[in-house]
Amino acid sequence: MSERWIADRMHKIDASGIRKVFDLAATMKNPINLSIGQPHFDTPEPIKAAARQAIDNGRNAYSQTQGIKPLLEKIQASVQAEYGHADRKVFITSGTSGGLMLALSTLVNPGDEVIAFDPWFVMYKHLTTLAGGKCVQLSTYPDFRIDLDKVRAAITDRTKVILFNSPANPTGRVATEEEVRGLAELCREKDICLISDEIYRAFCYDRPFVSPAKYNDQTLVIDGFSKSHSMTGWRVGWCHGPEHVLQQMIKLQQFTFVCSPHPLQWAASEAWDFDVSEHVADYRRKRDLMKAELQEDFEIIGADGAFYLFLKTPWGTGTEFVRKAIENELLIIPGNVFSSQDTHFRLSYAAPDDTLRKGAAVLRKIAREGA
Missing domain, CATH: 3.40.640.10 (Type I PLP-dependent aspartate aminotransferase-like (Major domain))
Structure with missing residues (x-):
């Protein structure tokens, strides 16, 4: 296949940020997955x-x-x-x-x-x-x-x-x-x-x-x-x-x-016509749970809505911190996927409470141990 077939615009579109995360996670047997940007409940x-x-x-x-x-x-x-x-x-x-x-x-x-x-x-x-x-x-x-x-x-x-x-x-x-x-x-x-x-x-x-x-x-x-x-x-x-x-x-x-x-x-x-307020209330509770679990080790800004926390890394770049998290079986997304900066990471709290607590424990451990 000739390289000249590919339109120039495609070389300006790079999906490598997310792909690297999932490549690193490919060998994970039982990952703690806080990366997925979709609800964890089934369609009503x-x-x-x-x-x-x-x-x-x-x-x-x-x-x-x-x-x-x-x-x-x-x-x-x-x-x-x-x-x-x-x-x-x-x-x-x-x-x-x-x-x-x-x-x-x-x-x-x-x-x-x-x-x-x-x-x-x-x-x-x-x-x-x-x-x-x-x-x-x-x-x-x-x-x-x-x-x-x-x-x-x-x-x-x-x-x-x-x-x-x-x-x-x-x-x-x-x-x-x-x-x-x-x-x-x-x-x-x-x-x-x-x-x-x-x-x-x-x-x-x-x-x-x-x-x-x-x-x-x-x-x-x-x-x-x-x-x-x-x-x-x-x-x-x-x-x-x-x-x-x-x-x-x-x-x-x-x-x-x-x-x-x-x-x-x-x-x-x-x-x-379907009332989703019960699910919204559940995510508000999960937001509060994760803030309580992480506030001693991370500065939490934003988090007023949706189901994400975008946290500044306590050490290293976002990519380095995420790599350490993946080594500990935790899947999160480095901030440079969403930004020109590589200082943060994103986690989703659209997950069961047990998964959230396990993920928070890993994050506290990594934050305190350092690089």
Whole structure:
């Protein structure tokens, strides 16, 4: 196979950070796995039953590209009730990742700049590259707060999009209403598209969730069922925003994903009415458990939502600390997978309590022993 077959853009997309972690873990017999960014509970039974029913009822062909009417109507009514924007419409995406890809491909021209807050969700940088854009990494260290003066200074005449994620992966931080409002108003002032990734919206523990769409009616919101309802493999998300933008995204979906999986959209319609507050409360408790287990040996910043802790290593780089953890049968992710810095590591507390306590014991041991 000729190397020249590979497009130049692929050489700018590097998955080696996560791959190295799993290569190191390949020989682990009984790993303590705190690396997985998905819920540890199974998809609720009523949702699974709705999926089976849809399959048995023959809902197995393509749906309309924009999604099935019952699901669209439920989400549209909720969005309209929350925001009241005359021009805010909804469509169903193939997961939030599919929604992000469609959004950036629709909005970003080659050479356009996309601001992402460091640490970021791993896909932001690479999907920007795929769209031909330049990812401008704006540091939020050490407290993971959004400094609006830094954002304003980073904006150029090529800035097209700002990517915003709250509650955030990997830090677990939930932005304050002041930060959200300031960012929304700045994007409106500068005529920049603000994409709000709200996949962890349900998981807010210490302060209420606030969407920038509340303060900027041009905000493009991407959300889904993956995390809140443990439907990560089902690939059903949704997007809402200005109709003229969504029409272009729907056009692109028609020629890429075609539609979100049809029978699972019917299950998602059932999921929309399913109460997940019990699971949210359980993750709040697990967050508190891990903070109590680790606070003597680690500085804990963020952790207001989602199900992650992003911890600064007490010694060495993030990569070195993770290597030592893997030698002790603990699987976590080095911070440089999510960041330009290699000073932290991410753990997920979406795991059984016994696994969490075992992992915390290993982390305390490593922290105290040093390199």
